[in-house]
Amino acid sequence: MEIIVDIVSGLIAQMQKPTLAFLIGGMALAAFGSKLEIPEPVYKFIVFLLLMKVGLGAGISIREANFIDLAIPAVGAALVGIAIVLLGSGTLARLRGVSSMDGMATAGLFGAVSASTLAAGMAMLDEEGIAYEGFIGALYPFMDIAALVTAILLARLSAERKAAAETTAQPGGAVAVGKPGSDNGEMIRGILSETFRSAAISALLLGLALGILARPDSVYENFYDVLFRGLLSILMLIMGMEAWSRLSELRQVAHAYIAYGLLAPLAHGALGFGAGLIVHQLTGFSGGGVVLLAVMAASSSDISGPPTLRGALPEANPSAYVGTSTGLGTPVAILSIPLWIALANMTIGV
Incomplete structure (x- = not known):
């Protein structure tokens, strides 16, 4: 009982801090029908600066990082991304009413x-x-790309198997065979190319490369790091308004998405937390690193994922995957951060 009280009190305390307060404030504005709008170019610029900040910080830290200390968490992040997609393919994708x-x-x-x-x-x-490892931002693309590639590949293979199975007898006894299978290797290369060229991954990788190969420390400290918190508060406000507006889109799809949007971030975060504990035992990964691995696993892509999926899976309904992610998944993921902090404190101490 005491543990539950501690988690609830921690959650309430976090809601009073800028990150969650601005998110909830944005949702409240949208709920009351506010006409406040943040121009799209401003939003994109803020996202770019935040990604550059994360990438530069990670790159600067990688210069001094031990290869094994970085490689093992990276492998863990990729495996978690793949595991989340496989879990979704065996649950949500198999439910009645969900294509x-x-x-x-x-x-x-x-x-x-x-x-x-x-x-x-x-x-x-x-x-x-x-404290947490400075290179933690470098784990982002490992989990991100692994999950997107796995999901798109499985979706495409499933569609081709379905097309091949849809054979019908033609007049005279002829049989029409579905669409033949395509070159999976070429498809995977195309998916990887599109993912790496997306705006979000490009900005992140640019920051990583500059942080590793150049010496941008002064620019990072005097510009990106200084602006980080203010820009993040604006982004949280935008995401809060968008999250509320996306909720209405879920009325058009199966109610299964609502349950998935509410429960999946917690299940995925638990996977990431478990992987973080394993990495902690193997490499001495910090408690803060374990928390952030859980946070990444609990989150759902709001920048690189949607355009990648729209390009690779045009048949999929954006109201389903974007509405579920932005309308439910993202708020739940952010609101669950105090839970992972509390669990890390109870298990390994932070």
């Missing part, structure tokens, strides 16, 4: 990473004075 394509697209989006949720987790740990 396989829509279910896999949703699973892919939930397996990928939200940079804003990761930034929110970092901000909360900073406010609590909890």
